[in-house]
Amino acid sequence: MSSPMPTDAQSNLTTAQLCGVDSGHVQSVPGEASPLIRLQPAVVQAYQRMQAAAADAGITLRIASGFRSFERQAAIWASKFDQLRPPITADELHKVLRWSALPGLSRHHWGTEFDCYDPVALRGESLQLEPWEYASSGPMAELFNWLSTHAHSFGFYRPYLSDDGPGVAAEPWHWSFAPLASLYQHHYDKPQAILDALEVHYRDFDVAGREHLNHQLESLVERYMGSVATIPEAALGAASRGT
Ligand SMILES: [Zn+2]
Secondary structure, eight states, X not given: OOOOOOTTOOSOOOHHHHTTSOOTTOEEOTTSSOTTXXXXXXXXXXXXXXXXXXXXXXXXXXXXXOOOOHHHHHHHHHHHHTTOOSSOOHHHHHHHHTTSOOTTOOGGGGTSEEEEEOTTTTTTOOOOOOHHHHSTTSTTHHHHHHHHXXXXXXXXXXXXXXXXXXXXOOOTTEEEEHHHHHHHGGGGTSOHHHHHHHHXXXXXXXXXXXXXXXXXXXXXXXXXXXXXXXXXXHHHHHHHHTO
C-alpha cells in the first residue's frame, strides 16, 4: 500500500533529523506565539487548513510545542532525572518516561507532532498541559471535542491515546500528522541506526544519567516509541483527498 502524501512532504528523514540534532526539515509556523514553534512545511499546510476550519467553529487553535531539538529534550530530561533518587528502579524511570521522552526519542523531533491548546478558552489562566484541562469539564474540552471529530480529515491523529499501555501516558493535547509519522515510525522497529546515533549524541551532549540508560536503550526504544496507537485509516487517507 502506498501512503498518500502532500507533494512537498519529506517521505524520509535522516537519522540526525529523527533524533532532533538536525532541524533542517522544519520551519516556523506563521501566526504562532513564537518563531521557535516549528513543523515540517507539509505539516504546516495541513495544520493551517485545520486551524481555519476550527476558527470557523469558534475555536482558536494554537501550538504550545512543535518541533523540539535533541538539546531541548535533553534539558527537559535532565530536569526530571535530577529529581530521581538513586538507586533508580525501572518503576521510577517509568514514572518520568510516561510523560517526558528521552532526548533523541521524542516524536517531537520529527516535525510532524504538536501539542495544542486554545488561548482564548484559557481566560487568562496559564496552560499546564494536564489531562483535566482537556476533560469534559476543563477549559480545553471544546477544542478537544472539535479535534476528536475533525482532525482525522486533515491528516492528524493521537498517537498517545490510552493510559493502559506500557508506554507514554494518554496525551489529549498531542496530535501527529499521520501521512508522514506513519513512515518514520518504522525506523524504530529495527532501531540499530537510531541506537548507534544515540550512543554518540548521549556522549557528545553529556546526557543526564546516560551511564544508567545506555545498556537499556534498545528496550526503552521498543517500549516508548513502539507502544503507540494504531493510525486511523481516516487520517492516513486525508492528504490524498486534499481536505
Ligand atoms: Zn507532545
